[in-house]
Amino acid sequence: MIKSKSVVKKLTTILFTLVAVFAIGLTNVNAETKTVDVVDKGSLETAMNDESTDIVRLTSNITLNDTWDTTFELVRSKTLDFNGFTLTIPKNYRLKLLYYNTLDLKFIDSSSSKTAKLNILTHNTEPIYNEIKKDEYTVNFEIDGVDVEYEKDSETFWTYVGSKGFNNLVFKNLKITGFYGVTWGSEKTIKFSNVTKESKNGPIHTVLINSSGLTVDDVIDADSVIEYYPSGGTKVTADRTATLDTIDGYWGPITVKKKEVQTLTASTEDELIATVNQINNSKDTIIKLGADIKLTNYLKFYVLGNVTLDLAGNTLDLTEHSLMFYYGYKDNDNYNFRSNLTIKDSGNGNNGKIIGTGIRKRILITTLDMAEGLKNLPKTYGFTIDGGTYAVTGTNSCDEYVFDVFGDDYAKKQNITLNVNVKKGIFEVGKSDGAIFHLPRSDENNMKANFNFETLMVKGQGVKLGTNILGKKKIEEVIPNDTKVYYTDANQIIELEDRTTLVTNVSASTDNRYPQYIKLVKKFGLSVGDIELSDVTYGYADVPQATINIANIGGENLEIKNISVDGSNFVVEGPSTAPTINIGETNTDYKIKATSNLKAGNYTATITVTDNYNKTYTAIVTLKVKAKEITDFDISMDNWKYGETAKDAVITYGSTLKSSDGVLVYKQKDTDSWGTSKPIIAGNYQVKFKLENENYTMNEKIVDFEILKNDTEVKIITKSNSWVYDGKEHSESGFDVYYGGTKLDYVEGTKKYKLPTGDIITVNTEGSVKDVIDGEVENTISECAFQNESSYSKIVKETGKLTVTPITTLIVVTADSDTKVYDGTELTKNTYTNTNDVLLPGDTLEATITGSQKYVGSSNNVVGNIKVMRNGKDITDNYTFRTPENGTLTVTQATQKFTINENVNVLVKGSLTIDEIKAQLRSNIADYDIKYVTGDAGSFDSTTGFTAGETSGKVEMKAIAPAKDENNDGTNEYAEATKTFYINVVNKENVTISGLNDNEEFTYDGTPKKPSGTIKVDGDKVPVGELEVKYTGTGSDSTEAPTNAGTYTVTYKVKDGNPKYVGSVTYTFTIKKAQLEKVTLVENTFEYTGDEIVSDGSNFDSNKMNVSGDIKATNVGNYSITVSLKDKDNYEWKGGTTADLVLNWSITQATPDFTVPTVLTGVKDNTLNDVTLPGRFTWNDPSIVLTAGTHTYKAKYTPEDTTNYKTITDIDIEVYVKDKFDVITSVNGGNGSITPSKIGVIENTKVEITFTPDEGYMIDKVLVNTVETTITGNKLELTVDEEKDVEVSYKKIPFTVTVKDVDGATITPNGAVAVSYGEDKEFTITANSGYKLVKVLVDEVDKTTDMVGDTLKLTNITSNINLEVVVEKIVYEVTEGANQEYTITKDSEAKFKINADFRMFDGGKVYVDDELVDPNNYTAESGSTIITLKKEYVDKLSIGKHTLKVVFSDGGQATTIFNVAKTTVPVENPNTLDNVMIYIVSGILSIIGISGTLTIYKRKQKN
Secondary structure (H helix, E strand, O other), X not given: OOOOOOHHHHHHHHHHHHHHHHHHHHHHHHOOOOEEEEOOHHHHHHHHHOOOOOEEEEOOOEEOOOOOOEEEEEOOOEEEEOOOOEEEEOOOOOEEEEEOOOEEEEEXXXXXXXXXXXXXXXXXXXXXXXXXXXXXXXXXXXXXXXXEEEOOXXXXXXXXXXXXXXXXXXXXXXXXXXXOEEEOOOOOEEEEEEEEEEOXXXXXXXXXXXXXXXXXXXXXXXXXXXXXXXXXXEEEEOOOOOEHHHOOOOOOOEEEEEOEEEEEEEOOHHHHHHHHOOOOOOEEEEEEEOOOEEOOOOEEEEEOOEEEXXXXXXXEEOOOOOEEEEEOEEEOOEEXXXXXXXXXXXXXXXXXXXXXXXXXEOEEEEOOOOOHXXXXXXXXXXXXXEEEEEEEOOOOOOOOEEEEEOOOHHHHOOOEEEEEEEEEEEEEEOXXXXXXXXXXXXXXXXXXXXXXXXXXXXXXOOOEEEOOOOOOOEHHHHOOOOEEEEEEEOOEEEEOOOOOOEHHHOOOOOOOOOOOEEEEEEOOOEEEOOEEOOOXXXXXXXXXXXXXXXXXXXXXXXEEEEEEEOOOOEEEEOOOOOOEEOOOOEEEEEEEEEOOOOOOEEEEEEEEEEEOOOOEEEEEEEEEEEOEEOOOOEEEOOOEEOOOOOOOOEEEOOOXXXXXXXXXXXXXXXXXXXXXXXXXXXXXXXXXXXXXXXXXXXXXXXXXXXXXXXXXXEEEEEOOEEEEOOOOOEOOOOEEEEEOOEEOOEOOOOOOEEOOOOOEEEEEEOOOEOOHHHOOEEEOEEEEEEOOHHHEOOEEEEOEEEEEEOEEXXXXXXXXXXXXXXXXXXXXXXXXXXOOOOOOOOOEEEEEEEOOEOOOEEEEEEEEEEEEEEOOEEOHHHEEEOOOEOEEEEEEOEEOOOOOOOEEEEXXXXXXXXXXXXXXXXXXXXOOEEEEEEOOOEEEEOOOEEEEOOOOEEEEEEEEEXXXXXXXXXXXXXXXXXXXXXXXXXXXXXXXXXXXXXXXXXXXXXXXOOOOEEEEEHHHOOOHHHEEEEEEEOOEEEOOOOOOOEEEEEEEEEOOOOOOEEOEEEEEEEEEOEEEOOOEEOOOEEEOOOOOEEOOEEOOOOOOEEEEEOOEEOOOEEEEEEEEEOOOOOEEEOOOEOOOEEEEEEEEOEOOOOOOOOOEEEEOOOEHHHOOOOOOEEEXXXXXXXXXXXXXXXXXXXOOOOOOEOOEEEEEEEEEEEOEEEEEEEEOOOOEEEOOOEEEEEOOEEEEEEEEEOOOEEEEEEEEOOEEOOOEOOEEEEEEOOOEEEEEEEEEOEEEEEEOOOOOEEEEOOEEEEEEOOEEEEEEEEEOOOEEEEEEEEOOEEOHHHOEOOEEEEEEEOOOEEEEEEEEEOEEOEEEOOOOEEEEOOOOEEEEEEOOOHHHHOOOXXXXXXXXXOHHHEEEEEOOEEEEEEHHHHOOOOOEEEEEEEEOOOOOEEEEEEEEEEOOOOOOOOOHHHHHHHHHHHHHHHHHHHHHHHHHHHHHHHO
C-alpha cells in the first residue's frame, strides 16, 4: 500500500493543481499563432517589423527596395514562409537583419510545389547583413526548403557585424548556387542536412565554410555524408575528420545527403555475424532478428553511423558469450565519432529479450584504442533503448549489471560524450544491489554522459538505475517531470517525492520475501504499438487487418477521444463511443484495415490516437502488397540472316497479362544491357518480355535467337596511284567496293558506297609517298567505317600501291673550265653548273669537282659524286641525270719580265765591250744574249762587243732572254723574251741619268703612280727639267704617270736637241689591281616562318660591286645571289680572280606545332590500328598487337603544308592498354544456377552476375575470389579489374511462422518461429487459467479442426504464416447481491451468489478493492458459489463504494460493486456557526487559489 500523506499537503496539492490548470489554460489561449499574408515589399517589411506576427507568408514574388537597403528589425521570433514564391534582393542593395531580443528566425517553404527561392543579385560586399544588438541575446536561424541563388561566386551568404554570431544555424533541404562560402563559421553550432552547394559560373573554387577548424563531423549528423569532387570526374565521400576548407566544389557540386539505410535480417548466429560484418560508415544499418539466437562466440558489433538492433520479439541469448558494441571506430579507414546505437523491440509486449548471466556474458559497450590524433577528437555517441527485456541472471561477483559501459582503459581517455535515452523496457538483475548501467567513475576518465529515462521497470533486490557517473546525477536530471518514480520497500510501493535525490540513493529494497523493483511511469499517457500487416498479393479478396494495441502507460485512466490514420490506403474501425483505458491496461477495440485494390508495393501510414486531454500519440502501420505471380506466359523467336526480313517474337500472354503490361527487350548474349530496340546486326541475342506493371511478377523467360552473318563477299580495295616527283607528300583516298563480285558506284555526290543491304562504307587511307626512294608504299586502310561490318562473314580488304617516279627532264652537271698564265701555283676550278629550272625548291644539288693544272698545258676538270639533298635526306633518285661534262683547266706560257734601257751611247771611233753594253742596258735579267739587228754606224761582235764607226749614227740591237722549262717536261713555262735597244754613235758626251727605284709595285687606288726616288743627271750636266719623260705600258703611251692597273716603263732621256749630251734611263714599275674581300652571306640557311626572309651579305660595297638574283623569299627553296665587280680592270677578289661570285642560300622546312596525344587507351590482343589517333597522326606500325599495361609506340605527324613543314617521325606516344580478364562462375552444391562464365572481359568493365535459385531456395553465400560479398536482390555488379571467380551457394528459403502473442493462451513455440521451405512444424496450444480456446487461425483461416489434442501441425510451409489463437476470458456473474448496499449498524453480513460451480472455488481467492481478503473474513458455500463477507470485516471498510472480485481455480472471475453506508443520527439544533465557518474557510481558500493563479499567470507573462 502507498504511504498516506497529510490532509494539508493534499489540499495544497489540489489547490496548486487547479492554479496550474488555470494558468495553462490562460497560456494556451495567449499562445495562438498569428499568420499574415503579404503581397509586396511594403506589407512584407511591415509584418517582419511588427511585434505580434508569428508567421509572414508570401503570396506572390516580391522584390525588395531597389533604392535603399531593406531592414527587418526583429524583436520576437519570426517565420518567413516563402510559400513557393521568390524573394529577390536587388542589385547593389542588401537585406539587413537586426535582432533586438533573444529569438528564432526561420525561412521555410510550406508549399507543395517546393519552388521557393531567395534570389540575390550582384553586390560588392556580402548582400545579407546580420547584427545582434546585444551580446546577451541568443539568436537561432534555420532555412528549410528555400533555394538560394547569387549571381557571383564570391562573398559569403550568411554574415555578421562584429564577432557575435548565431547560437544555432541550420540549413535543410535547399540548394545554394553562387557565393564562395555559406557562412563564416562563427556560430555555436552549424548543421547541414540535404544541402547542395555549387558555383554559379564554374568551374571555380567554392566551399561550404572556409574553415580549417571545423570538420565534416562538426556540421552533419551521423546519418548524413558529404559528397564532392576532389578532381575532375570522380565523386568521393568526404572523410568525417576533414576540415571544411578542404572540401572544394571546383570540379562539381558539394552535396550533403542522408546515408542509405540497409535493413538486414538474421535468424541464426552465422547470419547475425554476417550482417554485423556488413556495418560500414557509408550506410546506416538496421539488423532485425528473425528467430531466437544464442551466441556461442563473442560477437563484436561495430557501431559506425546509425545502427539499430531490432529484437523483433525474439531472444538473443548471451549466457555463454558477451555481445560487445564497439563505438565509433573500427580502423583508420572506418570511423564515425557521431555514431548512435539503438536497441529496440518491434514485437509486442517487450517479448524481445537479451539475456545473459553477468560478467563476460552480458552487453558490453566499449571502443577500440586509436591513434593519439584521433583519440583527442571530441566524440558524441548516442545509445537508445526502445522496448524489450534485458536480463542478467547471475548471482556471482560482477554479475550485477545489465550494461557495462566504457569500463575499459581504451574508452576512458577518448573525450567521449554519451547520450543515453531509455524510452521503454524491462530490466532484470539476478544479483542483489545491481543496476541497469555500470559506468566508470568520473575521476577515471574524461567522459561525459547524459541520460533520459522515460517508461521502464528494473526488477531485482536492491536495484538501481546506475552507478558512478550516472549515480551522482539527480533524478530530475535524468527523468522528465511528467514521469513518476516508484520503488519498493519490502511489500510497500513508494512514490519518490524529492526529485533532487541522487540516482544512487534511489533503490529497491533487498527484502527477498517480495518482488522488488523501480518503476518509471508517465503521469498520464498512452503507448500505441506499430503494426505490420500480413503480406497480401495484388488482387487480394480478403482485406488485411490487425488490432491496434493502445496501452495506458501513465498513472491516470484515459479516454480515447479520437483515432485516425493519414492517407487513403488504410481505415480505422472501432467503437463510436470513447472507451476508457485503465492504468496498465491495453485497449484492443480498434482495428486497422487496408483498403481494397491497392497496387503492389510497400505502404506506410501514421495512426494518430488522441486522448481526453487532446494529447496525441502515433504509431506506424506498414503493409506489403506482393505482386501476383504469372505462370501461363510464353515467348519464342526464330533466327534470320542479316539483310533478310527480321523475325518477330511469338508471345502467348496467358489469362492475365496484356501487351500493355510490359515491353519486349533485347540484349546481346553474354552482355548485361537490355534495350527495347530489336537488334539488326548479326550476333547471338536474347529476348524477353520485361514486366512494367509492378502488380505482376513472373520468372523471366529469356529466349536465345541469332541473326546470322551475311555470307556475300564484300571486297574493299584501296586505289593505286603514281606521281612524278613534285616535292609533295601524295596520298590516294579513293577506293573501290565489290559486292558479290560486282563493282559498286559511289553514292551520288559522295565518296561513300551503299551495299544492297543498305549499309554504308567509307574508307580513310593512310598510305603516303613523296620520294622515289620510298618505293612501293601500301595504300593501307587507316579507318574503315563499314556500317554493321560485323554482320558480314566474307570481307576482303586489299591495298593499292603508291609510287613516285623521277622527273624526266635531264639534268646535266658541267664542271667549269678555266685558263691562266703560268704563275707557279695550281690552277683549280671547283664550280659547276647544272640544267636550270629542274630542281624543286628545297632540293639542293651537290657535286664534287676534282682537277688541277700547275704547269703549262691542259687537263680535265672532272665531275664526280653527284647527289640531290633535301633536309639531310638523299633524294637523288627523284631526278634523271645525263653523263656529266668535264671542264678544261689550261695553263699558258708566261711572258718573262724582261726590262732594259732603250739606248746605249758610244763616241765616234769608240768601243763597248759586252759587259759595258749590259751595264748601260741595266736589265733585270743577268743571263741574256745581245744580237745585232741593223745599222752601219758601227760593228758588233758577240765576243768582243761593239766598235763605233767614224761617223755618228744608230745601230738597232736586240737583247734576248732565253725560254724556261720549270718542270723539265719539254714545255717551256716562260717563252723567250726579246727587247729592242739602240746603240747610238754620237759625237756628244754620254751622261748617266739615275736616282729612281726600278721594278717597284704599287696597288691601284685611283691615283697616278711613278717610281719613287729623285731623278738626277751625272754631274748635273743636263738639268733634270730638260729631260724628256715618257710612260709606256698597259693602255698607256703618255708623258703622264698612269693610274690604272698594269705594267709600265718610264724613260728619262736627254732630248735629241741637246748639243752636248746624250743619255737615257728606263725604269719599270707595276700597278697591281686592288683586292677586295669576297662577299659572303651572314646566314645562308633559314627556317621557314611564313614571313618574307631577306638574305644579307657581309663585305658588300655597293660602290665597287653589283648584286642580282634572289635577295629575298618566303617559301622553302634554294636561292642564289650573284655579286660582280663594277671595275674588273682595277679590282680583283682576294685570291686574284675577278669572276662573279654566286652565293647560294636556302629556306628549310620548319618543325610544325603539334601536341603529342595523351590518355589513349587500347585493349589487349587488339592491334595498334584499333587505337584512334587525332588527325594528322599515324602509327608507324599499326599492326602491332597490344599487350596489357602502359606502353610507348612510335607514330608520325604529317602537317597539312608538307612543302614548308617537316613530317615528324618516330614520335613516342603512350597508350594504356586495358587487360582482359575471365569471370568464372560456378554453383557450389547445386539448387540453382548462375550467369555463365564470361571470357575476355575488358578491364574495368562492369559485369552483372545473376543468381537464380531453384524453387524453394535462396542465396546463401556469394564468394568473389573466396571473399564473401553482399548482394542486393539476386544480382551482383562487378567491376572487372582482375580475374574473378564468382561462386554461389543456395539454401532453403527461411520463413517465419509469426505466433501472435495473446493473453489467455500458451503457444509453444511462440514469437517468430523460423522454418525452412517445405518444412513441417508442430505447435502446442493450451488455454491459460481463466480462459478457453475459441479458435486457431492460420493466415486468418480457422484451423481448429486440424488440431490433434493440443497440437497443430503445419505441413509443407512455403510462405510466411501468421498464427493467431483466439480465446475468451472465463467470466462469472454475481447473480444475487450485486450492487448491494451494506449499512453499518444495520446489516450483519454482505452475501453474494455467483453462477460458478463451487468446486471451481477450491483454491479460489476473494479480493476487495484489489486487496486479498483473509479467508477468516468470509465464508464460502455451495449453491453455485455463495461468498459471505463477515460483519466485523465489512464494518471496518470505509464509507462508500467498494469492488468485490472473486477468483476461481480455472482463472474465471466474478466482479461486482457494493456500497458501505452508515446510519445518520438526526441533530435537532445544528450549530449554524460551524456552517458559517465552513463558508468562510471555503471563501478564503477560493481567494488564495485565485490569487495564486494570477501570480503564476503574471510570472509566466514576464517570462
